[in-house]
Amino acid sequence: xxxxxxxxxxxxxxxxxxxxxxxxxxxxxxxxxxxxxxxxxxxxxxxxxxxxxxxxxxxxxxxxxxxxxxxxxxxxxxxxxxxxxxxxxxxxxxxxxxxxxxxxxxxx
Numbered sequence: 440x441x442x443x444x445x446x447x448x449x450x451x452x453x454x455x456x457x458x459x460x461x462x463x464x465x466x467x468x469x470x471x472x473x474x475x476x477x478x479x480x481x482x483x484x485x486x487x488x489x490x491x492x493x494x495x496x497x498x499x500x501x502x503x504x505x506x507x508x509x510x511x512x513x514x515x516x517x518x519x520x521x522x523x524x525x526x527x528x529x530x531x532x533x534x535x536x537x538x539x540x541x542x543x544x545x546x547x
Contacts, residue, residue: 470495477526480506481534488515488528488537501525501539519543 470493477490487506492499500523504512515537517523523543530537 477501477528479528479530479537481530482532483534485534486530486537488530488539490525490528497524498522499524499526501528501541503537515539517541517543 472494474492474494475489476492476499477488479488481487485506486503488501488503490499490501501515502512503515504510515525521543523541525539525541525543528537528539
């Protein structure tokens with residue numbers, strides 16, 4: 440009976456600890472998950488934009504990349520401090536101008 444009680448006590452203390460460690464590890468991995476949305480292809484097909492974020496943040500930033508070649512994506516620089524949430528990017532008909540909604544610089 441003592442062995443049963445000791446085994447139960449050890450497992451009762453060890454299992455929640457493992458579960459908390461596993462939960463923390465899962466939360467960390469999920470936080471690294473990259474989310475993509477609001478894709479917009481320019482009318483001439485030369486550029487594509489998207490809004491990118493991670494599961495761990497509320498910030499959503501717009502990136503732009505050429506469709507030709509192998510150039511890396513570039514973050515659209517709005518030159519404003521603070522967290523930003525971008526959405527609904529749209530190209531002008533001549534593919535030279537990109538418009539987007541952003542909460543950059545807004546005060547709560």
